Amino acid sequence: MKVIFVASESVPHAKTGGLADVVGALPHSLANAGIDAQIILPRYKGLGGKKEWSAQLKMDGNHRVDYYRQDNFVFVDHPDFYRRDGLYGDSSGDFTDNCERFTFFCKAAMLAIEKESYDIVHCHDWQSGLVPLYMKIKPLKARSIFTIHNLGYQGKFSKDKFPILGVDRKHLSPAGLEFYGDISFLKAGIVYADSVTTVSPNYAREIQTPELGFGLDGVLRTRSQDLHGILNGIDYGQWNPGSDRLLYEQYTDFEGKQRNKTRLCSDHGLNPDKPLIGIVSRIAGQKGFDILLCTLDEIIKMGCNMIILGYGEESYHQKLLRLQDVYHGRLCVNIKFDNKLAHRIYAGSDFFLMPSKYEPCGLGQLISLRYGTVPIVRSTGGLADTVFEFDSNSSRGNGFLFAEYSGKALAKAVQTAYGVFKKSSIYRTLSENCMKYDFSWNESARKYVRLYTRLLST
Numbered sequence: 001m002k003v004i005f006v007a008s009e010s011v012p013h014a015k016t017g018g019l020a021d022v023v024g025a026l027p028h029s030l031a032n033a034g035i036d037a038q039i040i041l042p043r044y045k046g047l048g049g050k051k052e053w054s055a056q057l058k059m060d061g062n063h064r065v066d067y068y069r070q071d072n073f074v075f076v077d078h079p080d081f082y083r084r085d086g087l088y089g090d091s092s093g094d095f096t097d098n099c100e101r102f103t104f105f106c107k108a109a110m111l112a113i114e115k116e117s118y119d120i121v122h123c124h125d126w127q128s129g130l131v132p133l134y135m136k137i138k139p140l141k142a143r144s145i146f147t148i149h150n151l152g153y154q155g156k157f158s159k160d161k162f163p164i165l166g167v168d169r170k171h172l173s174p175a176g177l178e179f180y181g182d183i184s185f186l187k188a189g190i191v192y193a194d195s196v197t198t199v200s201p202n203y204a205r206e207i208q209t210p211e212l213g214f215g216l217d218g219v220l221r222t223r224s225q226d227l228h229g230i231l232n233g234i235d236y237g238q239w240n241p242g243s244d245r246l247l248y249e250q251y252t253d254f255e256g257k258q259r260n261k262t263r264l265c266s267d268h269g270l271n272p273d274k275p276l277i278g279i280v281s282r283i284a285g286q287k288g289f290d291i292l293l294c295t296l297d298e299i300i301k302m303g304c305n306m307i308i309l310g311y312g313e314e315s316y317h318q319k320l321l322r323l324q325d326v327y328h329g330r331l332c333v334n335i336k337f338d339n340k341l342a343h344r345i346y347a348g349s350d351f352f353l354m355p356s357k358y359e360p361c362g363l364g365q366l367i368s369l370r371y372g373t374v375p376i377v378r379s380t381g382g383l384a385d386t387v388f389e390f391d392s393n394s395s396r397g398n399g400f401l402f403a404e405y406s407g408k409a410l411a412k413a414v415q416t417a418y419g420v421f422k423k424s425s426i427y428r429t430l431s432e433n434c435m436k437y438d439f440s441w442n443e444s445a446r447k448y449v450r451l452y453t454r455l456l457s458t
Contacts, residue, residue, distance in 0.1 A: 001452060003030065003120040004074075005039040006109045008102070008127035009087060013073065014044050016087055017282070018232075018363050019149045022199070023124055025235040027072060029445035035452075040109050042082040042101075043068055043075035051077075055111050057104065059164060065108045076108040099157040102185065103164050106130035110138070118142045120452045126155030129189030130165065133177065136192050137167060143455040146193035148186070150360050151207050151214050152286070155185030180215065190219055195455055197228045197448075199361035200382030204229030212358055228451060231385055232361040233441035239346075239367050241435075246343035254428050257347060257372050264348030268332040270305045275421045277304050277414070278349030278373065280342045280364055283312030283320070283335070288355030288378065293319055294407030299414050300330050307332040307349065309341055346371045350427075351417055355402075355410050359383050365399070366439040372431040375399035376417050378410075386439060392426050398434050 009015055011024035027037035043049070049068030057065045066077040076082075081101045089095050109131055113121055122145045123131045132144040162172050162183055172178050177188040190196055198204045204227055206212040208220045220227060242252045248263040249256060265272040277299070281287045293316070299306065308320060308331075317335050324333040334341060346352070352368035354377040361382030365375040369386075377383040379401040390397035402413040421427045 001034070001119050001449075001456075002036045002117065003027075003038070003122055003452065004113065004116070004118045005037065005122045005124065006106075006128040006131050007039065007041060007124040008105070010039050010041055010073070013041060013047055014087055018361070019125055021235070021363060022149065022232055025233070025441055026445060026448070028235075029233070029441035030448065032442075033445055033449050035449065038072045038074060040074040040076065040112055042105050043077040044087060045083045045085065047075055049073065049075050053115075055108075057107055057111065059100070059104055059107060059166065063104070065104075065111070067108075067112060074112055076105055076112075078104060078108070081105075098155075099161045100164060102127045102155065103130060103166075106134065107166070110134045113140065113142065114138075119456055120145060122147065123189055123193065125149045126153060126184070126186040126189065129155060129177075129185035129187070131189075132192035132194070133167065133171065133188045143194045143452075144192070145195045145197060145451070145455070146189035148190070148196065148198040148207070148360070151186070151198075151212070151216065152358075154179070154187070154214065154216075156182045157185075159183050184216075187216060187219060190216065190223060193226075195226050195228065195451060196220075196223055197230050197451070199230070199232045200385045201229035201231065202384045203360045203381040206358070206381060228447075230444055230447045230451075231382060231439075232363065232366075233439050233444045234363055234366045234370065236370065236440045239370050241347055241371050244343055244347070246340045247347050248344065251347070254372065254431055257431065260344065260348040261350065264307070264344050265305075268307060269329050270307065270332060271329070274303060274305045275350045275418055276348070277306045277351045277353050277376070278345040278368075279306070279308045279310065279353050280345050281308075281310045281312075281354070283308075283310045283316045285313070285316075286357050287312075288357055288405075288410075289313075289316045289320075291405060291407045291410050292353075292355055293323075295411040295414075296323060296331070298407075298411045300327050302411075302415060302418060304414065304418060305330050305332075306353075307334070307345055309334045309336070309338060309345055311335055311337060346373055349373045350421060350431075351376050351414075353414075354378070354383060356380060356383065357405055362386070369398060369434045369437045369439065372435045374417065374427075374430055374434055376413050377401055378405065379403045390420065390430055390433075392420060392423070395426075395429050395433065398430070398437060 049070035402409040
């Protein structure tokens with residue numbers, strides 16, 4: 001079986017978030033199952049590869065497109081669109097020509113798909129959403145799958161841009177890609193793909209509700225028979241405390257984890273005898289920083305220390321930095337991207353906090369479990385699929401959850417976790433339990449193979 005992933009980012013070549021981790025890791029697990037999986041990306045600034053062929057692409061005139069290959073990657077090269085410092089925008093905001101940039105990418109991907117003989121075209125998020133539409137207009141033997149990684153990012157543009165797409169106006173309708181007077185690339189993927197997936201079973205249910213459907217819940221309900229929630233995994237080759245070269249010390253047991261905590265606390269002026277809560281996250285409202293700020297005083301005063309790493313919304317940056325001044329030696333805030341520090345926080349923290357308003361899958365809790373760091377999460381999306389309330393009597397479970405989106409509920413969950421931490425032998429059992437969970441890509445890959453096979457048989 002031959003599969004091509006169509007995506008706007010993938011490790012190790014281009015990354016802004018979890019999408020890149022998924023697109024980069026899943027093909028490796030598919031390859032272990034005998035699937036020939038390739039990935040097509042824009043050839044962003046700094047990417048290499050060997051040029052293989054060129055073509056002319058029609059979009060407001062003729063444009064040259066060059067195709068480069070590196071390992072299992074195909075890069076679409078068009079310097080005017082992709083040789084920029086950002087993938088989707090810069091410090092002033094999104095690029096104003098993103099509609100043109102990703103229409104071009106989808107059309108260029110189609111040329112590559114037509115040239116090769118693929119069985120499955122697996123598209124990811126709005127940037128690839130036009131490909132299933134183009135595949136319906138020019139039927140191919142390949143079947144299409146569209147994966148929603150985050151329904152909140154929809155690729156919405158003015159309907160004045162519609163002619164750029166190069167399709168019949170019949171598709172500019174509520175039954176097509178029209179969305180409240182605009183056009184939506186994400187909706188195009190949902191409507192026209194042969195099958196739709198998202199990144200956890202619980203999120204597949206949530207996005208069919210008005211609360212988390214972002215205006216597309218009705219469309220998704222009409223496709224409920226073709227909508228599948230398949231949980232993301234993580235790459236245990238990259239995230240493995242026993243071989244992680246970015247840690248202070250590699251470890252496979254609780255004692256080694258504690259030595260990492262001691263070093264992390266020493267480097268950041270924190271007391272290693274107190275429970276340490278770690279956060280590695282985009283700093284934004286969606287990630288729960290509004291309710292965290294409401295209760296951070298209470299969390300610190302109950303006896304916890306906290307270390308935060310991330311970058312995002314400036315208003316939250318300023319509030320967190322002011323609180324760091326207030327709680328010097330108890331709260332450490334790092335407003336930046338720092339991969340080494342991220343690994344050390346996962347390894348050296350006692351608890352990992354994810355109070356998200358919504359979370360399609362979440363990778364942070366999966367990584368923290370691998371490192372024996374106990375997750376404290378809001379029960380939403382993939383967090384609810386992977387974190388199970390710990391019962392100190394039976395020693396079952398792997399973390400702590402809260403349902404209500406409020407500072408009060410968050411504080412109560414932290415208080416419960418702190419109570420377990422004070423019972424050192426029970427906390428140790430919990431930490432060791434966490435390390436035993438397997439959220440590698442293997443099971444997820446098997447589910448995708450079954451879906452691919454089923455599609456090809458219909």
